[in-house]
Amino acid sequence: MPGEIAFEFPELFFTGLWLTIQISVLGLVGAIVIGTFVALARVSPLVPLRWIGGAYVEFFRNTPLIVQLFFLFLGLPFLGFRFSTDTFESIFRAAATGMALYHGAYVAEVVRGGLLGVDRGQIEAARSLGLSYVQMLQHVQLPQTFRSVIPPLGNIGIALVKNTSLASTIGVAELLYAAEIVESRTFRTYEAFIAATMLYLLLTIPLGIAVNALERRMLVVR
């Protein structure tokens, strides 16, 4: 049976799967929070905020994720910052942070598109009814934005789960790392990578189904 090798090395594959899940969840939540704030900055009436938001997106979107992870793990100490005194906690935190920062830039662009897609009339009506800017965001603009950006956010989520494999380059013992170790010890390359692929699909396919269900429930009828 394909993927059987995962049960021969459960401490590598299933611990790896658990770490992948942890980094994915933390990364995705972080990315959505960061991305929303950056998107709001980009559409804000204040010019400095727009500039900061734009710079964030340009930087994190245009540099490779591997480089960002490397910098978070081995570059920050030069600037005096460490995530933790324990190296393994450090690499985990660096990986989760890297996922959030990098995908945050993509979320920001998607949410910005959603914000701009909300009917101008809605915003003007809200303001003329006396709602403050924050109240308008909270009750009118953001809820409508999120309903419309669920499919692209789902895309980013699935991409994020797969990108966690890059955390192996800074030493995180996640799923890809498990496959590589098992391969180098047993030379059973195909089996090891098929097992890893199946475990990744175990995460991405349900995520895709959940996003589709959510989208159907919150269908934006125009």
Place this chain on the structure above:
Amino acid sequence: MRGLTRAFALGLALAFIAAACTVGTTTPSPTVAASATSGRPKLELSTYQYALQTKGKIRIGTQEDNTPFSVKNPATGKWDGFDVAVGREIAKAIFGESDDPDKYIEYVPVTSATRIPSLTDNKADVIIKTFTINEDRKKQIDFSDVYFKTGQRILVKKDNTTIKEAADLAGKTVCAQRGSTSEQNISSATNGAARPLLLDSYPACLLALQQGQADAVSTDETILFGLVKQDPNTKIVGKYFSTEPYGIGIKKSVNGDRTGFVDFINRTQIVMITGGTWAKLYEQYITPVSGDKKRTPDD
């Protein structure tokens, strides 16, 4: 005009005659060319080394950035290092003494991934590149005798006094390359008690060591030499806890196309070792980074 054309034709004719004369006198008869008239070693006709001697060039495959074994100076394009020097000794054995042995050598840059294919595809005649002899590889290519022995050791910061042997790595963070035999050796030597930080390359491991994110780096001593050169504030400790014997890689003889070559390389190596050249090369290239002296590979 007529006079000019005739003069030209005459000149051309003289040139052709002169060329024909010189060509006639230098046509070598096969047995004579290999003799000592040109100061070159006498080699047997049917062998590969004789074919190389006639061709006038040997293609040596080695790596550009493998301190202290092979380094190519990017500014001057000159190659240097222990492996490169061994290659020059082989060139000397085929082409004779010369003030510039490199004129008989064509260096073919290879990496660990391309070294076996470069032999089997006949892109290089020999591979001299910190090449560990093992049974799997012997199925694909031939190896010379061992010309260098090394093993796995440990790199720590110079002021580290707690790690002296492999057993001391228990509970410590040790950095090695992911998927390498080095990380497997660490695991077996410490019974899984070391905490492995597996990165993509040894320079990255060195960085982790420098920042204190790793307590030690462990791999072949020869790679550690390169790291010490990069950062003199580190030192190599511990006895070998694995053995890596290096050999020169040669393509397997198919239909006799490499006849006598492996034996020739082995004989050249023996001459190098017994004659003291090996010890001199060790002192020149390895001692500055290792601090020890060896007279033979078995020391």
